[in-house]
Amino acid sequence: MDNTLAMVEGEGRQRILAAAEKLFSDKAFDAVSMNAIACEAGISKANIYHYFPNKDTLYLAVLRVASHNLRAVLNEAVSAHGSVLDVLRHFARNHLQALLNRPQLVRLVWREILERGAPRAQEFAEQGFADMFSALVDVLKLGQSRGEFRQDFDPALVATLLLGANVFFFQSRDILRHYPPITFADDPAGYVAGIVEILLRGLVPAPS
Amino acid sequence: MDNTLAMVEGEGRQRILAAAEKLFSDKAFDAVSMNAIACEAGISKANIYHYFPNKDTLYLAVLRVASHNLRAVLNEAVSAHGSVLDVLRHFARNHLQALLNRPQLVRLVWREILERGAPRAQEFAEQGFADMFSALVDVLKLGQSRGEFRQDFDPALVATLLLGANVFFFQSRDILRHYPPITFADDPAGYVAGIVEILLRGLVPAPS
């Protein structure tokens, strides 16, 4: 019976996890030392080993919670209502906004996806993908069954296209920014709106 | 007057660069030791320092040549002729094919883009971007001026969308593969064809 201060069950653990998440999201696994993590967490290095048996386990734990949180954030951003078209628009906008709101989590998980030879936690990433995909594919299928979308495209392909556009925007935002003809680098909402509009209406003028 | 064998001016240099490129493309900077590079190149570690003053310089050199080669490969893939529509299709297909043909180069450059706090060679990446973008934007603008495309979209935005779709496909191909509703993970040509078709015609049925 004391939650007086700093003793609320696993407080030390979470301090370590938070510090590790912060550092691992900026630099790669080998570029982050246990010393740096301990320093960031304000504890001693040896103390980390009281909670985690080794560096890999700690990293795995960080990745697990990060993936879980990111998944929650993204799933939360999905829910919408109204016409299929509105749902699609909301989905795209909220998805990108969620990515931009939690850059640490996104970078952490995405780096793991890109690293080779070490499928340490591909399962996590796949779970996140699965959720996004199925939700988006469902929306598209609904649109098709309602006749609001044409029937002759693969919903999974369009889902890939849309999610990819958002992820790409997130990843290369800094580069896009100092590139003259691009005006939407700092206007994610405008970017998404433009993309969705193009997706819906296409590049080719409608036959009159 | 001897190119008999193994003495063709900077042969040692290139061996080192090749080994470093291979290792750096799989693992991050700190995860690759000079020892590993020397071993991969079949020489001694000390010998590396005869050609490169330190690890950073070597990495920079690797990134420089990789970026240059990637840029050449991508630019080569761009050239096309025929109707604007055909040019666009060729562009998209060849661009993705170029990415898939040189996964090492792409991963190397792209990792550098994603790493934080160390803009070691962002210039290289930006150059590659600039080329692709301007080429693609030009195609789209041409289509607009010819009236083959509608006028009310931002060419830079569509270029981002298309390039992003390809990069995203390249990056997350492994994940896409073991995801049931996706049938195009091993069919890049089909993927690109589907994407371009959607881009051109849009999701919404043409008004009859």
Next chain:
DNA sequence: TCTGATATTGACCGATTGGTCGGATGTTTT
């Protein structure tokens, strides 16, 4: 054949790495 320059190496260096250990702090339970 001598000479100067370029390649190449093994041995070594200080620093840092991930990880261990014994003991010093409490806190809780008995």
Next chain:
DNA sequence: AAAACATCCGACCAATCGGTCAATATCAGA
């Protein structure tokens, strides 16, 4: 109070890190 427990840390360890250096091997031009 004392045993039992979780928490925390300074000091230490072997291994590896990036990097240096003196010594050799190789070879072109004289």
